[in-house]
Amino acid sequence: MTSRMNAIETHFDDLKPLIAYGTRAQEGLDSTIVEMIKLRASQINGCARCIQMHARDARKNGETEERIYLLDAWREATIYSNRERAVLDWTEQLTRLATSGVSATAFAALEQHFSEAEIFKITLLIGAINSFNRLNIGLGIPEDTSAQPEAA
Numbered sequence: 001m002t003s004r005m006n007a008i009e010t011h012f013d014d015l016k017p018l019i020a021y022g023t024r025a026q027e028g029l030d031s032t033i034v035e036m037i038k039l040r041a042s043q044i045n046g047c048a049r050c051i052q053m054h055a056r057d058a059r060k061n062g063e064t065e066e067r068i069y070l071l072d073a074w075r076e077a078t079i080y081s082n083r084e085r086a087v088l089d090w091t092e093q094l095t096r097l098a099t100s101g102v103s104a105t106a107f108a109a110l111e112q113h114f115s116e117a118e119i120f121k122i123t124l125l126i127g128a129i130n131s132f133n134r135l136n137i138g139l140g141i142p143e144d145t146s147a148q149p150e151a152a
Helices: 012-026 031-045 048-060 065-073 082-095 104-113 116-138
Strands: none
Touching (some): 031 082, 048 116, 082 104, 082 116
């Protein structure tokens, strides 16, 4: 990907409200759920920078490599709880809103595992990560190459 501008450096003040929004949305939510939301939406959108960042953050929060690798196939994998499946389905439906819409079944599954306040925050967080994905992809902001091992 070719960077179209260095938006993070040149327009950081304009990003502050989005950062604050994303930070506020995740307050009080389980960190595992937060990183699953961010990582799954970023996978769907193909945002390399966010996939890299949120896979690292998930590892720092104790997530296993196996669960990170299988996240893209969560429907077939048996290692995710019903609570996690509900939030992953909601994440996918809101991320693919234009093509799939949102089902009442998905919302009902969320209600079984999360409070109204948590569902509201989860929904806000999905909106925030989708916004970050669109910024990174649209402006050509690549993954962090400083953390990559040197080629042999």
